[in-house]
Amino acid sequence: MSGGARAAQPATAAKAPASKTVRLYVFDCGLLNVTTEGVQRYHLTSAEVGEPRMSVPCFLVAHPRGTLMWDLGVIPDRDVDAQPQGARASLNAAIDAVVTRTLRSQLAQIGYRPADITYFAFSHAHIDHSANANEFAASTWLARPAERAFMWADNNTRVNPSFYTGLKNSKSVVTIDKDEYDVFGDGRVVIKSAPGHTPGHQALVVNLAATGRVMLSGDLYHYPQERTLHRAPPDNEADVRQSAASRAMIEEYLQKTKTKLWIEHDFAANAKLKKSPAYYE
Template sequence: MRTILLLAATALALSGADAPKSVRLYVLDCGRLAIDDPARLGFKKEQLKTVDLSMGCYLIAHPKGTLFWDTGAVPDSYLKPGMAKASLTYGTITKSITSQLAAVGYAPKDINFLAISHYHWDHIGNANLFAGATWLTPKIERDLMLAGKSDSRYPENYSLLKNSKFTVTDNKTGEYDVFGDGTVILKATPGHTEGHTSLFVKLKNSQPVVLSGDLYHYPEEVTTGIVPPIDVNKDQTTKSRKDLDAYIKKQKAVLWIQHDLLQFEKLKKAPQFYE
């Protein structure tokens, strides 16, 4: 009897790392986008310090559960054992999300919540890994994705989400408090897509972070105000940027532009974390 109890306790402990005492933010490397011509983002090469883009994925481990934010372009399954890298069109990965999560002590099935900044292909690549999580999503993004009306390129990479539990994050305040304590907040920042979302993470010992999805791609968008021609509503993007900027100032937060390669390269990567 005693042995059985001990075995049960061991099994529990192995289903995901122990919950941390305070919020942890893990940065995962979801590869790189090789950009031949940045014109579709509104720039000429000579206006930019770096043309290629990083792809960041993020695990937020909260005392009450886990949230995975954005899932890259290239599915883990493309990276077969022994391969140094794998590509999908102009996206390339050298590491899987699964291996990076394992280094922290989690499997994709352990993750409680999935949120995606928006439906573009370079953010939904591994959404299927998290089909067992509760999908936190604006209604419009889910509706467009499941109706096949979003510009996602590879809908097969999120097809399992159609059966996932989900919670609609829309409300009048434009903010959705994931764990109910103000530390992890999804913020509506529409414009790039209809329901584009950013993420605020408050940490105990470091500056709060705002992960801005694709509200910006290059830091030069912050300084010039240039909005990519591909945005579904450019005026809305400009307004979302203004609103988010005011929020960042109020929260004394730091802006992390997920595609900003130079900034991304400087961040601590999982299994290291910010707390």
């Protein structure tokens, strides 16, 4: 996506009926511009990466038994609304974000409001995955205790608690305390533990009738070259050894279950994915 003027916001569609199949919608929640120094944090060179930018997707799973939002963007919708030319934010000295479309408007285009969503979860609570959490405070949050503790830890510069103030005292929380959590009870949408990047980092596996099994990676990897060139996890992970162990575990799982890995921040791969209102099923 470009950093130019924001596209016209689509009109709200009629309220979406319950899905008869499992569908996966991909939303454009912005991009991250990464400096050369930022790329090097991932034990890669600019030449190895080629494309330094990172995509920031959000996802909706529509299931016959309900809906699940997965990962919630980098800049809150309220700030995007206030910037007609698109919102920008600096995450740190090496990364800045650009967002030109609100998550709310993309949901509306397919007939959903945040209040309509049954469940939400994020792979982890870093700034570029949690910006719109307050929008879903009325939905049931699927959360791991380790990540909840991380979110409100003192002096944690990797998060922005203002993004999720509405969640702190939420009574609509399902605590995930095991490796795999079956969201709808039929094995087709499963949250899988993959700690290390943050204490409660996790990935999402969606089994689609036509597309097959896909895993949304969270930040298990940021660039695909980390995976293909077998680079060690970044030094600023919450637990580098745990991240390495999670990568090895997930790679074994992917091979065993014939699941495709979608690296969420892979800019080139994300550009090829069909975006909502189109969907995968």
